[in-house]
Amino acid sequence: MGSFIDLNLYPDSPVPDTADVAGGDIITALTLNIPKLEPKEEPYDDPPPPHHFLINSTNPNPNSSILTQPDPSQPVQHAGDDEADVFSEFQRISEMFRTAFSDKTNKFDAKNQLSASEQDGFIDPNSQAIVPVPEENHLSTVADSSRRKNQQRSSELVRVTNLGIEDERYFRDVVRKTRMIYDSLRVFVSMEDEKRKSNNYNAYGRLKNARGDLRSASVMKERGLWLNRDKRIVGSIPGVYVGDIFFFRMEICVVGLHGLPQAGIDYLTSSQSSNGDPIATSIIVSGGYEDDQDSGDVIIYTGHGGQDKHNRQADHQRLEGGNLAMERSMSYGIEVRVVRGFRYEGSPSGKVYVYDGLYKVVDSWLEAGKSGFGVIKFKLVRIENQPEMGSSVLKYAENLRKGRLQVRPNGYVSMDISMKKEHVPVLLFNDIDDNHEPMFYEYLVTSVFPPYVYHFGAKAGGCDCVSGCVEGCFCAKQNGGEFAYDQNGLLVRGKPLIFECGPHCRCPSSCRNRVSQSGLKNRLEVFRSRETGWGVRSLDLIQAGSFICEYTGVILTREQAQLFSMNGDNLIYPNRFGERWAEWGDLSQIFSDYVRPLYPSVPPLDFAMDVSRMRNVACYLSHSLCPNVLVQLVLYDHANYAFPHLMLFAMENIPPMRELSLDYGEADEWTGKLAICN
Known part of the structure; x- marks a missing residue:
């Protein structure tokens, strides 16, 4: 039976060796020395235009018209090359979807729900950056998050280890069925669009030209079908395998592999931690920054911030938000998940995202980037004894079928x-x-x-x-x-x-x-x-x-x-x-x-x-x-x-x-x- 590791922070304790943190043994506690840092609020890369509002995604009532202004204390939504508007588009669709499938939508009572700002500002007095989680009923703890309606992302940070064969099969089946709902729903709504293509306005409201991947993710979130929302998981996500491939960024959010639809760094914010330290849990490497270097097992990752709307570095980066979270994860020896995104011929989105496993942040520094502005660099090294990287397998198979390999591997009996x-x-x-x-x-x-x-x-x-x-x-x-x-x-x-x-x-x-x-x-x-x-x-x-x-x-x-x-x-x-x-x-x-x-x-x-x-x-x-x-x-x-x-x-x-x-x-x-x- 697998276990949730209880990870506690004690401000006056020494820093452990990083190799011990990522080990497979059950750890009862991490003793971490936490300096007092006051992270600055991370600004938006692109300020919203006047009178721009976002839907309150934590409001469980799909028919509610409660709108909130963007909260500047929330993580920056750093845009990639083709995804600069994904987050805002997803938020827009979340609001528009209140009219979607109107004859099939369940009605929810939102009278006692907090507003988005109230929920974001709420801190559990017993929570810390990494908090203990009871071991019992851990199967339902992770999986049953798919049954909870639009809950706020948790401030609890846990690591799941020592899963047995039955546990692995259970979690894999949960992830598989969730992805099946996402994929089949996306195909279904595209078929509905075909039927209504002659109408300017259809049953989805003003969504005729909206992307099916965003619509599917939006309605699944309304139904409480996103996974791993009630726990922030450090390390591997149960049921997600190294090498798993996703065609859409939103699908990664649905399974809980990376919780933000646009930002390259996903992390537990300082406002959610009683000691004020953010912790990074995953990153997406997609070539969005000109100073990135990727050699597979070693990544030189550029922190986020300072880019203009054309994805050009236009300002200095600062050690705050996701950048500070990466630095803190390095200090604590906490591993981060790495997802690579790149263009791929034949993909319905034109890109693929591949989960490549766990990496350690081993170094960080500030230097002048190619554009002359100061950028924060992080060196990540892949943890050993993991399955082969999915991105490497993808490129190897492409070279093999296109005859680009100089020597064909031994073992081919018949072509x-x-x-x-x-x-x-x-x-x-x-x-x-x-x-x-x-x-x-x-x-x-x-x-x-x-x-x-x-x-x-x-x-x-x-x-x-x-x-x-x-x-x-x-x-x-x-x-x-x-x-x-x-x-x-x-x-x-x-x-x-x-x-x-x-x-x-x-x-x-x-x-x-x-x-x-x-x-x-x-x-x-x-x-x-x-x-x-x-x-x-x-x-x-x-x-x-x-x-x-x-x-x-x-x-x-x-x-x-x-x-x-x-x-x-x-x-x-x-x-x-x-x-x-x-x-x-x-x-x-x-x-x-x-x-x-x-x-x-x-x-x-x-x-x-x-x-x-x-x-x-x-x-x-x-x-x-x-x-x-x-x-x-x-x-x-x-x-x-x-x-x-x-x-x-x-x-x-x-x-x-x-x-x-x-x-x-x-x-x-x-x-x-x-x-x-x-």
């Missing part, structure tokens, strides 16, 4: 086991032993159904959409009146069965309703693993909700399967797959009247798949209770509900070189074995 049957090659990698088994099977791009399946209930017709399907067409009506995918080909929500356009439709292959027929797009790699035998990973970054591939095999009836199993052939039993499709797009925590999709009603899958001689890359996916891939049933080339295609979609953003996994379900009732072939 395409599909023998050009797929649009992109499927690699085979094994640097462990001499097992080349995946090369001995015939590669099967799509499943082989019995001939009678195509003659059963011949399809009544198809759509007449010449250039691509539109709202209200025949195929849209088959899906209950709406398309299963957005304009970018992302799955909007999982359903019992999806009808795609088929051979009787006039629309082209590029139609938005033919997503799973387009074949493999990501460069997948079958690799040998010491833990799972054979596994599958991607050289590309796979976006949540995107199509991956079909799970293929030769379809057998129950009677045929019983005969084949007697011969020891490898069979897959789809009826035992976990119904993970119901999790994708589940917005029951957003809409009180949300109903799990039940249309169309699909009979139990009473067939097996023979993969003993013919198979594809999907057959090598590993089993997991917290999978990152789901199975979605799809029909397009015939009308027999009992024999759908098994299409695989990503449940989360899957970084390059991370193993793909499925929930194969429980032991099969036919054979008593788990439905997995490797």
Whole structure:
């Protein structure tokens, strides 16, 4: 069972060795020598224009019109190159969202709520910069913050250590489900925008041109779905892994990895600490300052402040706010989380943010920057014995797939086991032993159904959409009146069965309703693993909700399967797959009247798949209770509900070189074995 470390500050005690602070052992107390410092209030980089107001984000009433002026005592919102207006835009959207989903919004009582300034000024007399936290019920302490409505960020600073396997799985599942809500909500609101694109004002109020990532974060905050708001966590966030990738800055805030939507340094402010010392918890390195230097394990990080609206250094930086917090974290030997942000081709936002682990601040100084103004520099060194940096893996995979490496790594047995049957090659990698088994099977791009399946209930017709399907067409009506995918080909929500356009439709292959027929797009790699035998990973970054591939095999009836199993052939039993499709797009925590999709009603899958001689890359996916891939049933080339295609979609953003996994379900009732072939 994991533990919250009790971290107390004692002003008259000596400073501990920094190596002891970041260790994995449970520490009962930190004894820190705290000099008396009076930090100055950190000014805004850009003063707000006259009559500019921000929504009181701590007000839990989504229909309230309480507005407050910006509080100058709050942390500076330092802008990055493309994100100078993210914070103000998010605050604007938070206020505007009070009219969003008006028929679905819960009503809250705000009579006894403090104003934003009152809450910000409130200090717990028992709190210190780092305070003790009871060990009991720590699972619910972190996770249940997602159930508390718009609470003020806590002044309690804790570190979570010694998590057991069950704890790790629990927290990972909490983070995974929260990110799934965020991603599917963002896709959902983009679909709603499509439906209302002809209106100047829609159901979201004046939000037609507002960004979907900001809207999703805003409504999740209103519903109390942001994680880790009731504790400030030093070190690793439970459930967030080194290498996790985010496409949007606001998603980082939602999971609690970095609590501020714009500032590069997140910290416990001096006003929240009884001893008056701020403590830094995380930073985002995105090249926003010209004096930054980043060599991976060592970062020369420029403090914030002093930039103009064009991100040019225009004034001297001061040791206050986040800069002072970084200096204090260095003095106390407290680690900080590092998230790197950089441009990435194919990202929906044009950028990616990668969590790269924990660093120690080992030095700080003041020097003249490139623009001639004084800048504060911090040297950060990555703590040893952590997983490889996600940003390094991302760049390595990009160089590998683009052929930029001078020497290809040893272990590649085949450069395409599909023998050009797929649009992109499927690699085979094994640097462990001499097992080349995946090369001995015939590669099967799509499943082989019995001939009678195509003659059963011949399809009544198809759509007449010449250039691509539109709202209200025949195929849209088959899906209950709406398309299963957005304009970018992302799955909007999982359903019992999806009808795609088929051979009787006039629309082209590029139609938005033919997503799973387009074949493999990501460069997948079958690799040998010491833990799972054979596994599958991607050289590309796979976006949540995107199509991956079909799970293929030769379809057998129950009677045929019983005969084949007697011969020891490898069979897959789809009826035992976990119904993970119901999790994708589940917005029951957003809409009180949300109903799990039940249309169309699909009979139990009473067939097996023979993969003993013919198979594809999907057959090598590993089993997991917290999978990152789901199975979605799809029909397009015939009308027999009992024999759908098994299409695989990503449940989360899957970084390059991370193993793909499925929930194969429980032991099969036919054979008593788990439905997995490797």
